[in-house]
Amino acid sequence: MSHTSSRSSASSLENDRQEMMTSAQKNRRSNNGNINFNNRNSRGRDPNGSASSASSTPTRAGNLQQAVEVVMNSFYKHTGGLNSVDAVEALQEFWQMKETKGQLFPAGGSSCPHYTDEDSDSPPFVTYVVLPGGACFASFEHSVTLADAKRSAAKIALMNSVFNEHPYRKITDTFIQSAVQDALKVHNGPRFDAHNPNSSIGVFESMLKSHAGKTMLEFQETMTIFQLLHWNDSLKAMRARQCSRQEVLSHFSNTIIDDKMRRHMALDWLSREQDSPGVIKRELRSCYNEIYRERREGKELRFLFEKRNILLIAQEQLEGKQN
Incomplete structure (x- = not known):
């Protein structure tokens, strides 16, 4: 993704933000479920060790996925006809653009998001991403590979980064x-x-x-x-x-x-x-x-x-x- 296309993508996000926010608001309900976490090695994964739990809250997960897709589709429409958008690259481009506009980061940090993988020998894998501004998000989908987990974390971080631009x-x-x-x-x-x-x-x-x-x-x-x-x-x-x-x-x-x-x-x-x-x-x-x-x-x-x-x-x- 070139800097020119990413600038066009970021500008277009302003037009799509309201749609994204509407979708995101559907996912604002709090989770009052009591999860019994007994597996120490599940580290941020399903507390009950079930690989099928990714669909345990289909409505909430669906609403969140919808909001994320609004952002990703916006990038897709404005990247010169690319067949797909790499969420990791898109997130980095977004924050690099903020740096070029004079955005200062804590302790003189760079504009590059920092990723951390949770130790695991089997799926679902979990990746965290800390944004240059200090906020942190993690993969929200059922990820069968570390690459999937990284992309998932980048997608949710990108959605929140754009959402954060609202006045x-x-x-x-x-x-x-x-x-x-x-x-x-x-x-x-x-x-x-x-x-x-x-x-x-x-x-x-x-x-x-x-x-x-x-x-x-x-x-x-x-x-x-x-x-x-x-x-x-x-x-x-x-x-x-x-x-x-x-x-x-x-x-x-x-x-x-x-x-x-x-x-x-x-x-x-x-x-x-x-x-x-x-x-x-x-x-x-x-x-x-x-x-x-x-x-x-x-x-x-x-x-x-x-x-x-x-x-x-x-x-x-x-x-x-x-x-």
Whole structure:
């Protein structure tokens, strides 16, 4: 795919976005099913180990597939008569175009999506893709080869990348006001919490304001960092040291998720393993349970993906000590 044809494709996506969004909205229903994850080696696949489970939620899967096909067909119509569109190449072209338009990525990163394959000797295979802006998606279809899994991940990431270009995905003053009000309702907090820099809502508002003009996917990396700090009890430890929420926000606002951060958090889980044997294995099972559900619905996975990475590092170090 040439840069000229990809630019034409991206422009055409603006015309097709509304159709895509209509299809995608059909897939917004939450999954309340309780999946019993007993197979540790299923890693993000069917918790029950069934290869036929790809059709267990046909309506939801069909709606998601329909939304993805709208995007892919749009590329197909505007690529100079090519018989097919490679989703992996199309996704890379999309983000390269954003870079040429002045898009800046965290920590000076490149415009190339980064793929990670889940270890598996048999299908269904699972691949994760982390976008240059920090968001993460994974293969949502039943993939019988690693190549299929990579294409599936690229397709869902491309759909969400295009969806993210819509103006209402921008963080504006109106959006911030609405998001804060929604947060107050969810947590039953008093209105003055939104103006208290040390309250959870106040910190949330500060985080949004610091990302004004950006999109929700660009905001995802910062949100993931604080989700990880909360999950890892790092925020609790900071509160014990009497650090204010605003101080924590300032300290981590320019932090990136890298191997150093993952290894540091993995050490915390090794420490927990000493106090509660088996906790890493249990937490990893729970994580893969969530990944299985969320990726099948095409949802953003960066928080779960990083939990997985941290726990796998901890597990590997634990097994190394035991051997």
